Amino acid sequence: xxxxxxxxxxxxxxxxxxxxxxxxxxxxxxxxxxxxxxxxxxxxxxxxxxxxxxxxxxxxxxxxxxxxxxxxxxxxxxxxxxxxxxxxxxxxxxxxxxxxxxxxxxxxxxxxxxxxxxxxxxxxxxxxxxxxxxxxxxxxxxxxxxxxxxxxxxxxxxxxxxxxxxxxxxxxxxxxxxxxxxxxxxxxx
Amino acid sequence: xxxxxxxxxxxxxxxxxxxxxxxxxxxxxxxxxxxxxxxxxxxxxxxxxxxxxxxxxxxxxxxxxxxxxxxxxxxxxxxxxxxxxxxxxxxxxxxxxxxxxxxxxxxxxxxxxxxxxxxxxxxxxxxxxxxxxxxxxxxxxxxxxxxxxxxxxxxxxxxxxxxxxxxxxxxxxxxxxxxxxxxxxxxxx
DNA sequence: CTGTAATTTCAGAAAATACTGAAAATTCAG
DNA sequence: CTGAATTTTCAGTATTTTCTGAAATTACAG
Numbered sequence: 001x002x003x004x005x006x007x008x009x010x011x012x013x014x015x016x017x018x019x020x021x022x023x024x025x026x027x028x029x030x031x032x033x034x035x036x037x038x039x040x041x042x043x044x045x046x047x048x049x050x051x052x053x054x055x056x057x058x059x060x061x062x063x064x065x066x067x068x069x070x071x072x073x074x075x076x077x078x079x080x081x082x083x084x085x086x087x088x089x090x091x092x093x094x095x096x097x098x099x100x101x102x103x104x105x106x107x108x109x110x111x112x113x114x115x116x117x118x119x120x121x122x123x124x125x126x127x128x129x130x131x132x133x134x135x136x137x138x139x140x141x142x143x144x145x146x147x148x149x150x151x152x153x154x155x156x157x158x159x160x161x162x163x164x165x166x167x168x169x170x171x172x173x174x175x176x177x178x179x180x181x182x183x184x185x186x187x188x189x
Numbered sequence: 190x191x192x193x194x195x196x197x198x199x200x201x202x203x204x205x206x207x208x209x210x211x212x213x214x215x216x217x218x219x220x221x222x223x224x225x226x227x228x229x230x231x232x233x234x235x236x237x238x239x240x241x242x243x244x245x246x247x248x249x250x251x252x253x254x255x256x257x258x259x260x261x262x263x264x265x266x267x268x269x270x271x272x273x274x275x276x277x278x279x280x281x282x283x284x285x286x287x288x289x290x291x292x293x294x295x296x297x298x299x300x301x302x303x304x305x306x307x308x309x310x311x312x313x314x315x316x317x318x319x320x321x322x323x324x325x326x327x328x329x330x331x332x333x334x335x336x337x338x339x340x341x342x343x344x345x346x347x348x349x350x351x352x353x354x355x356x357x358x359x360x361x362x363x364x365x366x367x368x369x370x371x372x373x374x375x376x377x378x
Numbered sequence: 379c380t381g382t383a384a385t386t387t388c389a390g391a392a393a394a395t396a397c398t399g400a401a402a403a404t405t406c407a408g
Numbered sequence: 409c410t411g412a413a414t415t416t417t418c419a420g421t422a423t424t425t426t427c428t429g430a431a432a433t434t435a436c437a438g
Binding site for chain 1: 412413414415416417418
């Protein structure tokens, strides 16, 4: 990356490139996205090429990937041939998209695979045990997914307030404890 | 995988191998762990070698990796040279470990990188903007981390009850809404 | 101790992934 | 339409990651 970026911005981009590569997103795509997030102005493909010092075609493929994740917005400028790309202005929107996409691509297929494997009657002890574990996994993944879906409903304003509440996050979960304590009321509904 | 496993168990192992590779865990390590999770009896290295049809040395490295993630328990049998490996019996324990380790390895370093980059005063407009985004990222990641830490406090029994509550998960978050609506009470505490 | 059963290490091979440049395709101002 | 500006595609190359077999190390039953 032999380029025009300030060291501060460069460090951040490098870090997220690294992180991306640990999460199944390739390094360069991670860097590209970090660049877009940190840039006020929408960037065109050549801007990215210059900033990161990678080939034009690589940028093209990376943008395609980011589009497929629905992580970038595309802007036409009147009387301009080029397209400009930008990331959502709100980091929570970005996170929600990431969670959502990740769910579609990994969680849903996993749940469906597990369900399919749970249909058959076990042929022996080993299978019976394995199925039990699969059932537990399915249950757990479904539960965690439900939770994150609830949280995803929040808009960033609500999330902001929640943040201000600080440690009273614990309070919210205390409520839950109360629910857990006497959950009889639920069944009468 | 030309081996002794039943098709059902094999499918599950293959699926989690695939998933692992999308999450920065290599395919074989993912398969190895799936095998351990699905097996009632602890397995020795050669069992794994046979079941997955990979080299003994690969198994050794994979187990080392799984140990470093603290995902496997090791058992000595009296009068036996070999070691036997197993996964925790409770899937929620497994998930908690995964979350925990992931946090240590990726989230914490990211937060610390961001904090470091936020110390310096911005040299120009671009940096000022970038820092603002970094601040938002830091805030969001910290918030989400706090939440997951709260959830991690639950033991599997509590989680089980929570699951039984089904859709009333939404209720818990309604509580939160009430908090958000009038959070004046908080400040008087 | 000793010998053997087991594990770990590691250099190099194999496989998978990422990247590039050149060529093809697309888009739109004129 | 035309053609210049821009983007996309893709075959080949480079890089990274994973896997293996052989050798070195370790652990312990006897």
